[in-house]
Amino acid sequence: MCRRAAYFARMGRAKAATKDIDEVKARFGHQLDTEVACWLLLAEGALHFFQERPSEAYDRFRTAYGMAVAFDVSLARPTCAAWMAHIEINENRFESMIRFLGEALCTADAEDHHTLGRASLVLATAYHFSGSFEKAQPWYECTRRHATTEGDRSMLSAMFHNIAAFRVSNLRLSDAFGEEISEAVTARASLEASSALTYDLTVRSDSYELLVPTIRGQLLTVEKRFYEAIVVFASIDETLLPSRLRPLVSIDRAWCSLSLGLEQEGRELAVAAVQSVGSDLDADDLAFVLARVSAMEAILKMSLIPFSRDRSLELLAAHRHVQRELEMQLDQFTSKLHLGRPK
Numbered sequence: 001m002c003r004r005a006a007y008f009a010r011m012g013r014a015k016a017a018t019k020d021i022d023e024v025k026a027r028f029g030h031q032l033d034t035e036v037a038c039w040l041l042l043a044e045g046a047l048h049f050f051q052e053r054p055s056e057a058y059d060r061f062r063t064a065y066g067m068a069v070a071f072d073v074s075l076a077r078p079t080c081a082a083w084m085a086h087i088e089i090n091e092n093r094f095e096s097m098i099r100f101l102g103e104a105l106c107t108a109d110a111e112d113h114h115t116l117g118r119a120s121l122v123l124a125t126a127y128h129f130s131g132s133f134e135k136a137q138p139w140y141e142c143t144r145r146h147a148t149t150e151g152d153r154s155m156l157s158a159m160f161h162n163i164a165a166f167r168v169s170n171l172r173l174s175d176a177f178g179e180e181i182s183e184a185v186t187a188r189a190s191l192e193a194s195s196a197l198t199y200d201l202t203v204r205s206d207s208y209e210l211l212v213p214t215i216r217g218q219l220l221t222v223e224k225r226f227y228e229a230i231v232v233f234a235s236i237d238e239t240l241l242p243s244r245l246r247p248l249v250s251i252d253r254a255w256c257s258l259s260l261g262l263e264q265e266g267r268e269l270a271v272a273a274v275q276s277v278g279s280d281l282d283a284d285d286l287a288f289v290l291a292r293v294s295a296m297e298a299i300l301k302m303s304l305i306p307f308s309r310d311r312s313l314e315l316l317a318a319h320r321h322v323q324r325e326l327e328m329q330l331d332q333f334t335s336k337l338h339l340g341r342p343k
Helices: 002-010 014-028 034-050 053-072 077-090 093-109 113-129 133-150 153-176 183-203 210-224 226-234 242-258 263-275 283-300 308-336
Strands: none
Touching: 002 014, 002 034, 002 053, 014 034, 034 053, 034 077, 053 077, 077 113, 077 226, 093 113, 093 308, 113 133, 113 153, 113 210, 133 153, 133 308, 153 210, 153 283, 210 226, 210 242, 226 242, 242 283, 263 283, 283 308
């Protein structure tokens, strides 16, 4: 029942998940068996995770993992490790992520498709973040295989969105720093973004209903289809976006407005973008925001943020360094554990 509740949580069926969780609690009361407690915590963690409550999810997953280790709950421990790896990559704690990945991938049963799929997705995401789609691709394929066997539509949706989001993120970063982008590359990104949207529409998923237009608007901006991009961005309720995405949408809207000759609107949106930057913004995203601001300053012939160009270049260099270090760590990890080719 706990595993079914976790499955319902991943499918976005919160009421069904909560019903199973409450029934398990009612049946056992304060006499929870240790193994049942682990699976119950995992189910609650999944429910919090997919309801965008990361701190509560982390608390449940960490407690489940600690219990699995302390009481040697061998069946639940690989799943706990896979979810801990997912939490750690979201927080950019890569060394800890790799440790949990090793445990999940090496100890999970061959038929434990959720655990192996989740761990493969984290490893693919890590490789993609490091800038190597080629090394990420076989792990995405491994994710697809396990998720299809499990019937886990949410994992497939996450995979499609990861591929599209990373591709578009790299494109917009290159665009902001004035690098040349080929039509073939933008066409590939457009196809991947469309694939993510098509999949969600096919399975009637609303897991990424805010992220799909965000990715689409970013791609249109890179393609210099500014009016179309503004229309897409206007359809997004920014108050519902995760805080880390708000400055990215605002600065793209500012760039589009300025490119269409709306100088005052562009300036106001740029200021709003900078003001919405929080501590959760990654170095590459902050580099992107500041690079856009710097480009706008050149057009407007006025300063919006002191040393925006210098700071953006410093942040980009820091991001590239992190990417190189992470790719090296992942290569060592897969080589040491003989995981270069997913099974």
